[in-house]
Amino acid sequence: xxxxxxxxxxxxxxxxxxxxxxxxxxxxxxxxxxxxxxxxxxxxxxxxxxxxxxxxxxxxxxxxxxxxxxxxxxxxxxxxxxxxxxxxxxxxxxxxxxxxxxxxxxxxxxxxxxxxxxxxxxxxxxxxxxxxxxxxxxxxxxxxxxxxxxxxxxxxxxxxxxxxxxxxxxxxxxxxxxxxxxxxxxxxxxxxxxxxxxxxxxxxxxxxxxxxxxxxxxxxxxxxxxxxxxxxxxxxxxxxxxxxxxxxxxxxxxxxxxxxxxxxxxxxxxxxxxxxxxxxxxxxxxxxxxxxxxxxxxxxxxx
Amino acid sequence: xxxxxxxxxxxxxxxxxxxxxxxxxxxxxxxxxxxxxxxxxxxxxxxxxxxxxxxxxxxxxxxxxxxxxxxxxxxxxxxxxxxxxxxxxxxxxxxxxxxxxxxxxxxxxxxxxxxxxxxxxxxxxxxxxxxxxxxxxxxxxxxxxxxxxxxxxxxxxxxxxxxxxxxxxxxxxxxxxxxxxxxxxxxxxxxxxxxxxxxxxxxxxxxxxxxxxxxxxxxxxxxxxxxxxxxxxxxxxxxxxxxxxxxxxxxxxxxxxxxxxxxxxxxxxxxxxxxxxxxxxxxxxxxxxxxxxxxxxxxxxxxxxxxxxxxxxxxx
Numbered sequence: 001x002x003x004x005x006x007x008x009x010x011x012x013x014x015x016x017x018x019x020x021x022x023x024x025x026x027x028x029x030x031x032x033x034x035x036x037x038x039x040x041x042x043x044x045x046x047x048x049x050x051x052x053x054x055x056x057x058x059x060x061x062x063x064x065x066x067x068x069x070x071x072x073x074x075x076x077x078x079x080x081x082x083x084x085x086x087x088x089x090x091x092x093x094x095x096x097x098x099x100x101x102x103x104x105x106x107x108x109x110x111x112x113x114x115x116x117x118x119x120x121x122x123x124x125x126x127x128x129x130x131x132x133x134x135x136x137x138x139x140x141x142x143x144x145x146x147x148x149x150x151x152x153x154x155x156x157x158x159x160x161x162x163x164x165x166x167x168x169x170x171x172x173x174x175x176x177x178x179x180x181x182x183x184x185x186x187x188x189x190x191x192x193x194x195x196x197x198x199x200x201x202x203x204x205x206x207x208x209x210x211x212x213x214x215x216x217x218x219x220x221x222x223x224x225x226x227x228x229x230x231x232x233x234x235x236x237x238x239x240x241x242x243x244x245x246x247x248x249x250x251x252x253x254x255x256x257x258x259x260x261x262x263x264x265x266x267x268x269x270x271x272x273x274x275x276x277x278x279x280x281x282x283x284x285x286x287x288x289x290x291x292x293x294x295x296x297x298x299x300x301x302x303x
Numbered sequence: 304x305x306x307x308x309x310x311x312x313x314x315x316x317x318x319x320x321x322x323x324x325x326x327x328x329x330x331x332x333x334x335x336x337x338x339x340x341x342x343x344x345x346x347x348x349x350x351x352x353x354x355x356x357x358x359x360x361x362x363x364x365x366x367x368x369x370x371x372x373x374x375x376x377x378x379x380x381x382x383x384x385x386x387x388x389x390x391x392x393x394x395x396x397x398x399x400x401x402x403x404x405x406x407x408x409x410x411x412x413x414x415x416x417x418x419x420x421x422x423x424x425x426x427x428x429x430x431x432x433x434x435x436x437x438x439x440x441x442x443x444x445x446x447x448x449x450x451x452x453x454x455x456x457x458x459x460x461x462x463x464x465x466x467x468x469x470x471x472x473x474x475x476x477x478x479x480x481x482x483x484x485x486x487x488x489x490x491x492x493x494x495x496x497x498x499x500x501x502x503x504x505x506x507x508x509x510x511x512x513x514x515x516x517x518x519x520x521x522x523x524x525x526x527x528x529x530x531x532x533x534x535x536x537x538x539x540x541x542x543x544x545x546x547x548x549x550x551x552x553x554x555x556x557x558x559x560x561x562x563x564x565x566x567x568x569x570x571x572x573x574x575x576x577x578x579x580x581x582x583x584x585x586x587x588x589x590x591x592x593x594x595x596x597x598x599x600x601x602x603x604x605x606x607x608x609x610x611x612x613x614x615x616x617x618x619x
Binding site (some may be wrong): 019023033034036037039040077103108111120121124130131132133137190236239240270274281284289292 | 317326336428432438439440460546580604
């Protein structure tokens with residue numbers, strides 16, 4: 001934008017130098033950003049014992065699929081993949097519908113008592129009960145060690161509701177009025193008219209919520225104990241600890257544990273799990289760019 | 304009492320609308336909102352009532368009502384608790400250092416990125432730059448563990464090439480703050496730059512043209528046009544940052560703290576978690592939480608008020 005060559009003037013030497021320097025810097029930043037991911041990939045595809053001998057820099061020394069073949073046999077990994085996927089899909093869908101509808105009601109500024117409603121919600125942004133009272137609440141609601149703890153507390157989010165409301169305001173009243181004249185009820189209007197017209201905001205919130213659900217580890221660690229509820233993130237948490245990682249590997253190896261640990265080291269399994277955990281989002285996110293950029297804009301500029 | 308005059312509900316303009324009639328017309332909207340109110344009441348307000356255990360000596364066996372009332376004892380203990388003071392200092396130090404370094408660098412990155420004339424390269428770099436935002440701190444911790452390892456880690460191996468001894472990054476208290484701040488920058492700068500880039504793309508081209516014609520060089524144009532236009536969004540970002548101060552450093556502490564660096568890695572949010580869920584002292588942890596929440600609320604209100612005074616913008 002600023003460095004664009006004006007038709008009347010040609011780029012001076014100083015501008016060319018700046019442009020070259022700036023581009024070089026940006027490329028360096030891109031490399032620094034990407035490198036840890038690339039490094040993880042090459043470690044995961046490198047034969048385990050060889051990988052522990054000396055660091056890998058640019059390419060696998062001894063290429064192998066063994067690390068993946070190993071971890072993909074693990075029951076824990078299967079559970080983790082299923083739980084992570086399930087919570088992301090279910091949690092996101094429910095959140096979209098729940099918050100999307102409630103925000104629609106809230107978007108009607110002339111509604112009776114709206115100010116009170118808004119105050120109720122705004123207050124929750126400033127103040128909260130905290131971790132322990134929340135834990136006690138979940139305990140009494142039976143949400144501890146329950147898959148629903150991933151879903152139910154996340155159904156409503158005021159921050160996302162604000163984004164929804166900002167978008168709903170851009171929908172012309174005429175659409176709703178026409179539908180009302182045709183005899184449509186408010187819920188019908190929402191599903192038949194508002195929702196189809198709001199695809200961009202639903203897509204944006206879906207991206208935000210989906211990523212959050214996939215990446216959340218705290219609720220699994222804090223509110224669940226069963227192995228049947230582990231997610232990819234909580235599996236990673238266990239694998240950070242060397243002893244834990246070996247335990248997990250032992251479950252897959254069965255009786256051949258001592259022999260097994262001579263062939264494949266925890267670090268390789270850990271990195272392979274990391275790649276599996278990160279892979280879906282890394283692959284998908286460039287295509288979702290337009291959705292969250294828009295979301296950020298609405299959220300911050302509109303306030 | 305304001306007259307509820309409404310033509311919206313199909314009644315003649317000027318007539319007072321009775322409460323019940325209005326409600327009947329608006330009912331479906333209210334039901335929609337009650338979905339959210341119900342959730343807020345259960346998951347936001349009910350826990351607030353649990354704050355009462357901060358004034359008790361809560362024992363799970365005895366339940367909330369059966370536990371003994373101790374008044375302000377938990378709060379008094381905070382003043383003599385060395386780790387509490389330590390946690391407060393670390394929290395604010397990390398938040399301050401992080402803001403002082405990350406904010407200018409983010410803006411610098413956004414401005415430089417914006418100056419690129421090669422659109423394809425600009426888009427590519429930008430897309431790559433916010434990739435780290437999409438990984439969780441678990442993953443981040445594993446990556447850090449890998450790179451900073453004293454023997455196998457890449458960083459130490461590179462240092463070794465230059466003849467510098469291995470540095471135990473994660474085992475030294477004096478290196479903890481720099482380590483997590485730099486790690487956070489790697490993770491967040493690209494993402495945080497998005498909003499600044501979005502605002503910059505909205506700046507009128509004519510301003511730059513006029514400046515160029517007046518002889519303003521590239522840096523002058525940045526100084527007098529770009530940066531002032533960003534001041535609004537910068538203050539909003541700072542206000543939002545205020546509300547998150549008390550949460551600073553939790554994930555990093557969870558994964559990277561150990562006995563060696565605890566002096567510097569102990570932050571309020573992590574201390575609260577440790578006291579409460581690891582050591583089981585529910586009452587004391589809740590008391591810390593109450594103080595933390597209150598301070599956070601005050602900070603947010605204050606910075607919002609300040610911003611409104613200075614600029615006339617604010618969040619609410």
